Each structure stands twice: as structure tokens, then as C-alpha cells.
Amino acid sequence: MSNVDLSGVAKVYDDDLLAVEDVDLAVEDGEFLVMVGPSGCGKSTTLRMIAGLETATAGEIEIGDRVVNDVRPQDRDIAMVFQNYALYPHMTVRENMSFGLRLAEHDDGEIESRVEEAAELLEIPELLDQLPKQLSGGQQQRVALGRAIVRDPDVFLMDEPLSNLDAKLRTQMRTELQRIQEELGVTTIYVTHDQTEAMTMGDRIAILDDGELQQVAAPKTCYDRPNNEFVAGFIGSPSMNFFDVTATPTDDGVALAGTGFETNLPIDLPAGEYTLGVRPEDLAIATGDGHIDTVVDVVEPMGADNFIYLQPAEGSGEITARVDSEYHPEPGSTISLGFDPADVHFFGEDGERVPLDDEPKTVTTA
Template sequence: MSKVRLSNVSKVYEDDILAVEGLDLTVEDGEFVVVVGPSGCGKSTTLRMVAGLETVSHGEISIGETVVNDVRPQDRNIAMVFQSYALYPHMSVRENMSFGLRLAGDDADEIQRRVDDAAEMLEISELLDDYPKQLSGGQQQRVALGRAIVRDPDVFLMDEPLSNLDAKLRTQMRTEIQRIQESLGVTTIYVTHDQTEAMTMADRIVILNDGKLQQVAPPEECYDEPNNEFVAGFIGSPSMNFFDVTVTRSNRGAHFESPAGEFTLGIDVPPGEYTFGVRPEDLTAEREGGYIDTIVDVVEPVGSDNYLYLKTTRSTSEVIARVESDFRPEVGGEIELGFDIEDIHLFDADGERMPVTELQMTDSA
């Protein structure tokens, strides 16, 4: 197995289109890293540079101790799983899985052993004589994974491999891919636009935006301690609520004025202009002396929870709250929302998150 290191890696296309800028990233041996971000952020380009399918404009990529900038894709000992299964329709499952090994001239008995072992791991042994057209989408994805597994690579590269599957099957395959990766211990870089995949599968998440690295951290840290306003808004569903606020000092802490409301919190914040953030699930109507006065616009039941879409009484600012399913207020009704100090986020003028220090005093308004 191998560590993957990207050192100040950039990719510039024709007409000076900068797809990836100065990316520094180390994926440890055996680690499962998920690269996530909006469309056009550079995540697939990054994966393709590691694979050798795109050239590196600046910087170095190494796999193990070898710098691979000028190494051909077939000589990097990586295995790639694409969004499209890319199976040969005229070949059986066994032939598809063994094709790369046969092309490399491997021993026939060794090829059969690897294919049989991979098929057993993926629970597709009974499908080895079938053809792709006879398989479901999930079965075809397993075959594509099997084709990668038999290569016994140093690194797995996966480019949105589950995006063609329905929601239920995606959930099942997420678990399967995690199980397989943990069993094999292969260094894995997995690209997706789906933050649920990132949060549930990754050892660490790599978040990109406009070709620039925003944060690299375990999922819980990206959620609880986002580096900046972009990460805070990108990670989490529904997205974090944001309000522009003006902070002044009071004898009880920091006084906030915003379109969402006016309140004082027992925290130490320098006076100035900020962006205030609080997640929908951290808003509650079950406390006295709430901070944000709202009017219910839409109630959206989603099973175990209800999403409340609200407007503040002071303006047209929108607020989303995620509440228990048994709390279902009437549309048009007024609700006073509160939150705990430890659940709020503040971002400066550059969008960087600021530490929130609670004072030893009451936090009520």
C-alpha cells in the first residue's frame, strides 16, 4: 500500500483557466479520503491528475516514494472506478474482471484465484458467467469494483461511482465500499458531490471550492468546526442559517443586531460586522426567551423530523429549523426560536470562522 502526496499542485487549462490551485494534500497509507465540493471545484481534475489522465501544470504528485508526474497511468499501480461502469458488453463478468490481468500477461491460475476471491468478497460469484446486460445497476457496479480489486493496486481512485444508482442502492453500496476498503486496507481517494457520502464514508474529508483547498479534517470536525463560511454552508443538510450582524459591546457580553432579531449573548466578540451562523437542528422553540422571532411559512415532514421554513418578523430573511416530528406548528403562526451559545458560529469579513468564547455570566437576552 502507499501514501499519496500532492505538493503545491496546480492545473491550468488553455486560456489560463485555473482548475486547481496550489493544492497540498497527503493521503496516508490505507486511509479513505473523500474529496467533495460543488460542480467545477476541481475535485475530478485532482483525481485525474493522480491517475495520470491529466498532466500536472505545477507541483508534484508522489505515490509512495516515487514522484509520478511523468509516469504513465498504466505504470502507477492504481485502479480507478468511474461513474460509468465501463464494462465490455460482449464479455462475461469473469472476462471483464480479468481483462486487465490477462492484458498484463499474468498467470492464468493466479488470475482465476484473484477473480474468484474478489467475486466472493463482492457476493457476485454466481454472476461470473453472466453478461452486463443481464445485471442490475448495483451488480454492474460490483463488477466494476471487482475489476479494480483484482488489480491489487497501491491506490484506489473512485470518481462518483454511485451517482447512477437509486437512493436505496447508494446507501447499500456505501456500506459495501467501506467494508471492502477496510478489509483490503488500500489507500483510497473517492470523489463525490454528495456530502452524505462524504460524511458517512470518509476518514477525512477534503473540501474544495474554485480549485482551492478549504479544509481537510474528519467529518465531525468539518461539521462542528468549519474553517470558513463556505465549508459551514456546504456541509450539513439543510444548510446552515446565515445572517449579517452588527456587534456592539454591552455590560452582559456582545449585543447583536440583525434582520433576524436583536439579542445579547454572554460571549467575548470585538465590535464590528460579522456573519452569524446557526444550524437548523440547533434552533429550538422549546426554551423561554428566544432570540429570533419568526412566522411559519412551510412545514415539511421528512419522517423522523419536520423542516420548518420561516420568515423573521423584522424582515423577509428566511430561516430553516429542523425539529422533532411531533412539533408541527400552524402555517402563519409565530414562533420564538432560541439556541445554545456553543452551537453558534461567527465569520469575519473574509469568511473565516472566529472562535466564540463564552463569558462567565448569563447568556439570556
């Protein structure tokens, strides 16, 4: 097993396209780190630089105690699992899993032992003599994982390996991947655009946007204390609601004035212009005078909950509330929404989080 360290890593393509900018990232030995962000944010490019499939324009990449910038991919002791399973159709599962070991001229007995152990771990020993065309998508993905596992690498690199699976199987394979990684204890860097995968799988998550690292922390930390407005809006489903507000300090806290609402909160916040963030699950239906008057647009039943999409009674924009499934207002009706002061987030004009009550600011790099 090995740690992976990136120091000032950047990637600029020939047409002066800056794909990754000055990334500092330390992945601990045995850690499961998930890199997540929207399409085009630079996460796959970063992974490919770690693998050696892309050359870093600047910075240093270290695996274990070796700087590997000039080391060939096959000599970096990594194994990569792609979105495309890339199985040889004319080879059996056993032959696909053992192919890399045979190229490396390992002993036949060792190859057979590694393949059998990986098949048991992946719960596919009965498939070893079948061809890929006889397998389901989930089974093919397990074979692709097995091909990586038998190499016994220092680091696993996974680039959206579950995106071709249906929703139910994707959920099942998320659990399986976590189990396998915990049993093997191998340092794993996993790339996805799916924030649900990031929140449920990673020991920590690294969030990128437009080639820049926005925050690296445990999933719950990113959810509870997002570093900036981008992270706040990206992590969590449905996304956080944002309101432009003006803050005026008072004797017992701060008065907030936004389009269509005014409220007082018992918090210490300097005077100024802010973006107020409130998650849909932290909005409550208010009795009497609510903080925000809204008009119901769409109610989306989700089983245990209802998602209510609303328009402000004054101004423009969209507000989302996540409420109990028993509450089902009629479209066009007017409701008032309130929130607990402990559940709000504030962001400055630069988009950065404004800590409250001496809350420490989460660092962007690790």
C-alpha cells in the first residue's frame, strides 16, 4: 500500500486550455478518496496524471516514496478500472483476469491462486469459465475489478466505474466496492460526477470545479460546513437554496432583509451583503407569520418525503423544500417557510463561507 501526494499539479493543453490548476492533495495510505465535480472540472484529467496516462504540465506526483512524473504507467504499481469494462470478448473470465499477470510472466501457480482468491472476494467463482457476452453488466464490472485486484497494486484508480450500470445495481456495487476496499486496505482514488456516490463511499471527498480544488474533507464536513457557495450547491440533493440578503447588526443579533422577507437571527454577523443558504430539508412550513412567503409550483412525491418546488411570492427564483410525505399542498397555493438559525449558511460576495460563532473555516487542501 502507498500514499499518493500531489503538489502544485497542473495540466495545460496545447491550445492553452487550463484543465487542472495548482492542485495540492494528500491521499493517505489505505484511504478511499473520492474526487467529485461536474463534467469538465478536471477530475478525470487529475486521475490520468496520477496513472501516467497524461503528463503533468507542472507540479510533482508522488506514490509511496517515489516521485513518478517521469515513471511509465506500467511501472507505477497502480491498477486502473475504467467506465468501459474493456474485457477481451474471446477470453473467459479466468483468462481476462489473469492476462496482465501472464504478460508479466508470473508463475502459473501464483496466477491461478490470485485469480481464485479475487473471484472468491468478488463472489464470482462460478463465472470463471464463462465469456464476457454471457455476463450481466454488474458481473462484467466485477471481472474488470478482479483484473485490477489480481495485480496486487499499491494504488487503485477508478474512473466512473459504475456509470454504465442501472440505478439499483449501481447502489449494490457501491456497497460491494466499499467492502472490497476495506478488506484489501488498498489506497483508492475514485472519480465520479455523482455526489451521492461521493457522499456514501469516500473516507474523504475532494471537490473540484473548473480545474481547481474547492474542498477536501469528510463527506459530512463538506455537507455541514461547505467551504464556498459552489460546494454548498453541489453537495446535497436537492441543492441548497440561496437568497440575497442585507445584514444589519442589532442588540440581540442581526436583522436580515431579502426580497419578500425580513427576519431576525440571534447570531453575530457584520453588516453587509451576503448570500443566505438553507438546505431544502431545513425549511419548515411556518404557522402564522413565516420568514418567506411562497407560491407552490410543483409537488414531487418521493416516497418517504415530498419535494416541493416553489416560487417566491415577491421577486424571482426557485425554492425547494423537502417535507414529510403527508404534507401535499395544492399547486398555486401560498405557504410560508421558516428555518432554524442553527441551520443557515452565509457566503460573502466572493462566494466564500462566512464562519459563525468562531467556527473554523474548512481548508481547501489536504
